[in-house]
Amino acid sequence: MGRPPNLYSFRDVDRDLAPNLRRYVLDQQNEAFKRHDVFRVAISGGSLPKTLAKALLAPPNGSDEDKVDFSKWEIFYADERCVPLDHEDSNHRLVQEEWLNKIPKDMVQPKVYTISEANLDDAQETADEYEQKLVAVFAARDSVKLPLFDLILLGCGPDGHTCSLFPDHPLLREQDAWILSISDSPKPPAKRITLSLPVVVAAAKVGFVATGGGKKDVLKKIFETEEGSKLPCVLVNEGAGEKVSWFCDQAATEGVSFPKRSSVI
Template sequence: MPGKQPNLFAFNDIDALAPALRSYIIACQNSGLTRHDVFKVAVSGGSLPNTLAEALLAEPKSEEDVIKFDKWELFFADERAVPLDHEDSNYALVKKELLDKIPASMGQPIVHPIDAEYLNDTQELADQYEKKLVGSFAKGDSVKLPIFDLLLLGSGPDGHTCSLFPGHPLLRETDAWVAPIEDSPKPPPRRITLTLPVVTHAVRIAFVATGAAKKEIMKEIFEVGNGLPCALVNEAAGDRCSWFTDNAAVEGVQFPRRSFL
């Protein structure tokens, strides 16, 4: 693997993982606030929002251990072409698991869901979401790619992340920031997703992967690569990429773990 390797952190269980993930996110948050007084983060769905809620809604343990939601600008790394209240919607999942549970005292993030007016046209849906990114990241300037302070992602059992699937032509997209997909191998088939160049240009990328069901694909991601989307992110981002896993997910994986300090 060229350059520096990604960081692999393994914990006994989710209760040990969550505080470490919180500390990591706070460090990314504070760096973002130092750079531009806002924390621009994108999240995916799956089991991630539940883990984020456990990490982010915990009681602060010190004056430095503070989540400043009122400084967050929250985007979605991918989204399904369904209404915002649909059970397949990543927005609905994040809202239910995390956003609706944020106490008023912690402030509220600015949230950027898809525009449900364009659900019947995934290309237009992607174009409209890209316009939201341009409005936030470009602000009149010409920038080649948006640079998120942090991406919070998961890994599917096939090694996909966002809605970037193994062997899919979308992995070769180099111009668009947000792209449509009509033939997702995992339902629902119609979606939009951040493209691989956007994902790999984030300041920091954190994957959360837990459970014994993940260990075979984790072996492939870390030992073989094989063009899997998660492996492509590892290769391009190097040590800007960190994995938060439980021991069950990386049992037998031949890749050096790092201790989380």
């Protein structure tokens, strides 16, 4: 790993973290527009969609740099559960309820790529179908080794998992596939699909959002202990280095001595 990831710690989620997360996401949006006039972002579930809504649906400050242009967004899922899209375990349902449904009607909605509901009993088939959606978007005219997301936004589980990549799981060793299936998830539901680790670390930027006192033990492991060196979140840190930024509150970073920043703005 070259330069280490960025760790941001904020006093308050609403007043401090959300505005800084907005600036970070919009910086990546604007850079993506310069590259190819579209913003391709993958997101996970958990508490992330609610925090994203606070960040991105806040009133703009009037500057061009602070304008959200959802009409050029393409949203993918960093992981998804093999359940119907309206199921209570669906990440898509969560993202819809916490964020997408709250986008003002006068704004053009982003394009969202969901899993197919045709073969939910077969996690591998669901993964293969979702990978083909990525191939159609990222490799329409060329043969590419990996899809290059402009931004991937992730959470961090108390066990150090991210996406549906769990500690010590064989999927962490996969090097070729873009989308992986898992049928023995340690957390229910058992059947899921997930981005592979090489896809995550290949992204232009990777942002983690981890808040609350329940995250302080795992963050200390991730940033300060040899014990945490094999955790999926650490593998992302090591693979992507300075491309990674962590957005945390002070409750989550309590006791973490790794150098912390207080603003991206």
